[in-house]
Amino acid sequence: MRALWAVLALCACQGAARDEELIVHAETAPAAASCKPEAPVAVVLDARPVGGDAYAVTVRATPSRDVAALELGLVLPPGATVRGAERAAFGATASGASRTIVVTVQTAGPRAGQLTVVARVPVEGIAMSRTAEVTLGTPEPPPRTRSYRTADGELAMEVRP
């Protein structure tokens, strides 16, 4: 039984693997098997490097039921700025209809940071939200780990300071 699925992929375009050709992508959607209440809206986030630590960001939100309003907002990496509207409020949106915003995000440098899009829709008087998130820039190296079995045979993944 698998619930919410998001795809986070680093997609190298054909030809020379230049940084400008790397697109980061994330998407989340209501899951049939989820055990927690979820906002009835699917979110797709694409960030395409355009050089100079800047990214062309496209956000698309599609509600899975008629909603009275739909709001999109970005949570930027530390030090980043945005050209274009960081937030957008749309009116009533029918099930299956998409709302899109396109902006340029200028990061503070090559160091990695999280870009999150938040989609909010009212349901039963509650402003429910869904997020999708990508990492912009060079990711932090993973922590030092070692894996082994504990005394009673259980697998363990140890993070070392």
Add this chain to the structure above:
Amino acid sequence: MRLAILALLLTGGAACSAQKAPGGGDDDGGGDDTSPDAPPADACAGVPAEGTCTSATDLVRCVDGAVQTEACTGACITAATGAASCVGIEVCAGVGPLGRCDGDTLTRCDGGVAIGDCAAAGKTCAYTDDAVGYACVAPASVGKLRVAGTIRWEDRKLEPGVLGPPEPVPARGGMVALLDGADATLATVSAADDGTYVMHYDAPAGAQVRVVMYSRSRATARPARVRDAQGYLHAFGGAPFAAGATAPQDLLVKASATNGAAWNVLDNAVTAMDWLKARGVATLVPVYMYWQLGARTGSYYQGADNSLHLDGDDGYDDVVALHELGHYMQDEYSASDNPGGAHDGSPADPRLAWGEGSATWVALAIRNVPYYIDYSAGGGWWVELENRVHAASMAGGMSQNISEWMVAELMFDTTDPAGEDSVDGSVEETGKVFFDYIPRPAAARGRPGIDLVEFLDGWFVEHGLASCAVMRELVHGKYKFPYDFKGPGGVCP
């Protein structure tokens, strides 16, 4: 097979105070006993001024020549100096079901408080197994070397739209082990609820060893563990040190660590299992939790293998974790016929509304905070469930689709004191229906399967008809749910 707790009586070791009691016979006008060389009168018949324990909970001391007795709320303990004093039940806050060693002082809180000096009995305080925990044992039965310390993790307090700053807290009941350089385990214990642990082990002189904490509670009273998405137990290791070193080995998992929230997930399971035990559940079934930062698994519970999956951004979402643990409780100790499917709180199949709403009630009742909160970047979303009303329709039937929020709201109203609603309830009263009636309903009414109608039927079966008026005000008046008040518990007037 419980270890006998050390007897606390300390007798004969302390002499009575040398000071003479006032009015102790030197002003009665005669007799040689007024001589400065005469022994002092023992008005307290051997009871010392510094006190002595006469039972596990009774303390006597000599005060101004008179014996005073004190009944301790927790336990009477004797210090190394011989002085006795009372400690309150509050000392149990940092102990847990497996006891605690502080040097050779053993504290157990099994029913009452018991504090004893293992060394006085020629024993040492050490970990025995996951059922008993810490006990006074023969020194020869444990390793010759000893390491102790405290394991902690950084919590982030959850409030609507906000995660608080990291704050170190004990890893209550957390698994701790000592490993050598080849990752072979030399000892495994559980921490007490204040995060302290003691391990005895054997290792070659000069060997390098390290202490590792794991996201698992080994106590049979709290059988829970948290694995990553690949099934590995989360672990955090300290710096290696030479075997035999006696310096404390303390560990702190930072909230910024990739696996930091695993201990928050575990702590929620510990809280839930202690809550279950307080509700009378004697034997806890293990729960296998899965959480990994960044994993997009969604959050759900599977009864087939008692696995509980939390989405990568739900690591500090206590309410989501407790909601999922509510599904574990339904699976093992209550009942649900939840058909599943995506849900957003809008009116749905009443069996789904029961399954989801009563799981949310578990989270609300454990926290005693009427908020469902799902935090994420940007603040996430939340809903207040005490004042808000997601009403049904009096024009609909008892099997109409209803909101899971209404189920949680109504159940919380039967849990909290009167004030915001008509019912003066308690966790015990609502829990009795959830744990005792719901698994074995006397009748199937409403939609076939377990739904809110069965809960309301159970309310009157378990608690009688005295609450008919206030329940009618709640169910009909506040929530507009057309319950007929004619269930197996009787017909309300």
